[in-house]
Amino acid sequence: MKNKLKKVIVATTVLGLTQAAWINNVPMVQAATPNNTSQTQKAVKTLSNVPVVKLSSKSSVRITDVNVLTQDEGKLITYTLTYTNNEKKSLQLVDYWTKVRSKSGTSYTSKLLTQDAEKKSVAAGSTLSVTYVTTVGKNVQLSNLNFEIVKWDFSKPNYESILGKINIPDSYTVATPVNTVKKVRINDIPVKIKVQGLQTFSASDTSNYASVKINLHNVGYKGLENPNVKWVLRTKGGSSYPLNLNSNDTTYSVQPQESRSINYITTVPKKVKLDGAELIMVQENEAEKSVIPLATMQMPKSTSLQNTEIKVGKVHTITLEDNKGKMATSVGDVSVSQTHGNNYYTVNFKFKNTGSREVAVPKYDFSVQNKKGNDYPLSTKALDNLKLKPDEERLIRLTFSLPYDEADGTLKLVMNTPKAEGTEGTGSKEIKFSYPAGTYILPKATSMQQSIGTESTLQIQNGTLGVTWNSVQRLPWDNADVLSARVTLRNVSTNTLKLPQLKGMLSIDSADIADTQLLISQNSGLLGPGMSIDVHLLTSLPTNLDVAQLQVALSEVVGENTSELIRLTHIGQLPQIPQVELGSNYALNTPGKKSELQVKRTLIYPGTSSDIVYTELQVKNIEDRQIDLAKLTGYYESKNGEYYKTTVKQIDYPAGPGDSALVTMWSKIPRKTVVSDMKLLIGETISGDTGKEGTTTGAGYVDAASFELKPDQESTLNTIKNLEIYPFTLQTRDFKASLSGGSTVNLSWNYDAVRNNDMNMPESEHKLIVQLIEPTGKVFDKEIVLDKDLKEGNNKFLNWTVEDVVFEDRRSGAYTIAIYDEFQGQRIKLATQAMGFVPAVGNLPGAE
Structure with a gap:
């Protein structure tokens, strides 16, 4: 049974046309009404024209429905006999049965469907329908079959009496005519079905999509839950194409007295003509271990749908499947940056919920078409789990690149419905359907070339930002270079803006640098009107890498997904450092x-x-x-x-x-x-x-x-009377070196020190070195730490001693004092002065 089902029905989970604007905005072509039906149509005979078979003077039986399903092993035929009992007593169906026989005498087994097995009699003054199923050869035509009505007759040799034969001439149609309602029972619930339209549009160079819209009206008293019926589009030539249901409607229900339109789709080779096609409703019948055709309906003449192009600046409204909501869609600004051999585009695209309830935005697939008709798919995660409340807007950004020779002329953005795949276990190949929900002509793109110093505008969710790439610098850093770009974001709206979470990317000669750092100058994510913040993008480069083209990109981070906001480009030499x-x-x-x-x-x-x-x-x-x-x-x-x-x-x-x-x-x-x-x-x-x-x-x-820079070139002073060692200014009152008559010299420096406190200073790493040089050339250093040994104030003293055998028994003589500024062990001589030892009283430094 399941194998038979697989041969007839393929995927059940596919794309629904109600998500596309065209299926709702373009009216379906309806068949002519009885008032304007052509003469040819009036001449077509149906099963109602087939003569009845008399059971008695007041009772009869007629054939009211025939459905044919062609399979590899033959044709499966269901036919319905309707008994009319105008007697005053019940008509016992056990007395009657039916046979199917070809005109050449071949007999085919006919079996009552299990669902009708309990129907035993026809009450007086009523009608009753029962359905039989039989299988004939694949090449056997319906007109070559006789449906015999048989009654038990024990007076006959085989106890059978043939009351009549029903034959359906080839000129008769067994399908429900166009624009006519067909009443069937689905899951034992009476349902009126009607084909509302057939549309085709291009799927590829070799195939078309065929879309069928069917209305179901539940006229029973119970809800129709998850009907497991399938639909097959059969061409006039006999080829069958299973229709696939909208993936969102695979578990749909129709409540009592509710009417619901359902959309189905399939692919058909372009060379196949659909004029005269029929729609067959089939259902898997567990009891019969088979797939049973339940209804056959004529299809209206197909209409070819051309994708409507939305002009620049226009809003395109999409009605979601089964009228569950509406969205206004539009294309905003488009920007372009050039890379090596490619143009890199960013498209601002907006969705707005114009309905009265929250809607889930379908995960549309986007592509871009150039004037040659070449199609380039692009990807985005911005629609993942996107829901919009009534009147809520959401701006997304779509990025794509095109080679220079493919980017010439007008470009079109195509928004395709999501692809739906065949259901596992159907035995069919994977089925993928997608068709345009909108085709948007893109406006002329704003160039982002040489964009340093130029402010661009950027639409974000709650306002507009001005974006200025202020500077880019390549600077030495350890064993490499550091490349940094500074971008200013300015609130040009009249309301306070909340910045999105940002991610930055630097791209060198079309190569994105994954380890780009992004640093924001302030912690707050709020910007008042006119306020701005700086964003730095930073990465390191090999020192020998040449940069011919540099791009800066900012993206919005939402959860684990990123969506690019803007990309700016600079070509040529980097600007000079200030x-x-x-x-x-x-x-x-x-x-x-x-x-x-x-x-x-x-x-x-x-x-x-x-x-x-x-x-x-x-x-x-x-x-x-x-x-x-x-x-x-x-x-x-x-x-x-x-x-x-x-x-x-x-x-x-x-x-x-x-x-x-x-x-x-x-x-x-x-x-x-x-x-x-x-x-x-x-x-x-x-x-x-x-x-x-x-x-x-x-x-x-x-x-x-x-x-x-201009390094100081000041010469060494020849006196120590006035000295400068930042932050101190020193004035020497007296300096003396006193001999003791032994090996010791006592030194005393009497000074005034003024400290410059205009600036806050880190701990000084400078030292003052006072050097005593005696006549034989020996040198004696005294290290003086600023702010510790050397202190601010007037009439301050520094005292220390020098001991060496060179001074033994010395009573007089000369020496030289040199004063140095020492930093990290290296010195600058500030001043030097020759002086004389004294036994007890020091001498004031000489005049200049």
């Missing part, structure tokens, strides 16, 4: 951390094989509140393109409004390198950690500028 002249300020405009940077001075501490280049910066808080200043990264850059990463030290506590802080940067640079024309790259460190002693390490830096 240059800052000596003495000028550079603004770091990170919201919440706005500050100004200025180079104060640069020093060179000479060494044996390398010099230390040291720079002091002033960083000023220009916010109106206390902030943690941005952590900085620096690289010295030589004229010939060599980079040296700096060690950075800065305060690890907040700076008040308008306060400034000192930041120091330094690096050891080989002596062969020319440092006089160096520049200093400075940027804000991101994703960094603050380590010991306030040093900062990070994953990169952004918003860098190149600062002009």
Whole structure:
């Protein structure tokens, strides 16, 4: 039984046409009504014209329904006999039966359907129908068969008396005429069925979709739940094409007195003509172990449906299956970026629920067609589990790429209904149906080429953002380069916007970089009207990789899915890093951390094989509140393109409004390198950690500028009377070295010290070295720690002793004092002065 079913019915779960706008908006072609039926149609004879067979003077039987289903092993025929009893007593059906015999005498077994087996009699004054099933040869024509009505007659040799023969001439039609209601019993429930229309449209170069719309009207008193009937489209030539039901309606029900229209679809080769086709309703009959045809209906003339194209700027309304809701669909802005050999498009597409109840948006498949008619599918997860409340809108973005030679001319976006697959266990090949729910002509795309510095608009769910790609920088970073792009998002709406969860992607020469970092300048996801935030996209590159084309893409993250919002493109050389002249300020405009940077001075501490280049910066808080200043990264850059990463030290506590802080940067640079024309790259460190002693390490830096440097070339002073070692200014009152007559020298430095407190400072790494050089060349150093040994105030003293045999028995003589600024073990001589030992009283440093 199941094998027979498989030969007739294939998949039962397929796409329903009610999801498509055309099936609801284009009226079905109806057959002519009795008032305008042609003369030819009036001449067609049906089963009602077949003569009855008399059972008695007042009772008769006639054939009222015949259905033929062609199978590989033969034709399965069901025929219904309707008994009319006008007698005053019941008519016993046990006295009558039927045989099927060909005109040549071949007899075929006929069997009463199990559902009618309990029908024993026809009450007086009533009618009763019973249905039989028989199987004949595949080539046997219906007109060659006689349906015999037999009565028991014990006076005959075989006890049979043939009361009459029913023959259906070839010119007769057994199918229910077009535009006529057929009453059948489905699951023993009376149902009126009517074919409402047949439409065809192109499925491929070789096949068409055939769509049949059928109305079911339950005229019984019980609900029709999950009817297991199937439908077959049979052409005039005898070919059968199983129809497949809308996947959403596989468990539909029809309540008593309810009328419901159901849509079915199949594929038919284009060369097959559907004029004169018939629709056969079949049902699996467990008792008969077979598939039984229950009704045959003539099909109206098919209409060919051309896909309606929605013009630019127009709204296309889609009625969902079985009128469960309506959605307005439209195409918004389209943007295009060029990649190597391809155009990369982003299409804004909007759904709006225009109905009065929540709807689930079908998982439409999208594709794009060019002027050649070539079709390019695109994918999106934006419709996964998407539901819309009444009047709710949802904007999705569709992205696709086309080769240059395929992107010329007008493009069309095709929204196809979801594909439905054949049900397992049907024994059929996998069936997939999909057809256009809408074809939208795309407007001319806005180019996103060379988009640095240009604001583009971006529609999000609750408003509009202005998107500006402000800068892109390629900077040295350890053994690689760091590539960063800064994008500003500005609320151009009049209401507060909630930003979507964002993901960023940098693409170099069409290759997306999966490890792109995205950093947002503030934690809040709300933007008031006119407010803006900065978004940085960051990745690392090999130092020898050339970049001809760079793209920046922002996507919205919803659950585990992402949907691209915008993609911007830059071709050619990257913009130059901002240059800052000596003495000028550079603004770091990170919201919440706005500050100004200025180079104060640069020093060179000479060494044996390398010099230390040291720079002091002033960083000023220009916010109106206390902030943690941005952590900085620096690289010295030589004229010939060599980079040296700096060690950075800065305060690890907040700076008040308008306060400034000192930041120091330094690096050891080989002596062969020319440092006089160096520049200093400075940027804000991101994703960094603050380590010991306030040093900062990070994953990169952004918003860098190149600062002009001019190393100080001040000569050594020939007196120690007035000294500068930041943040102190020193004035020497007296300096003396007193001989003791033995091996000890007592040194005393009497000074005034003024500390500059204009800037907050990290712990100083500088030391003051006071060096005593005696006449034989021996050198004695005294290390003085700033803010510890050297203290602010007037008339301060520093006392220490030097002991060496060179001083034994010495009563007088000269020595030299040299004072150094020492940093990381390397020194700059600040001043030197020759002086004389005294036995008891010191001497004031000489005049200049």
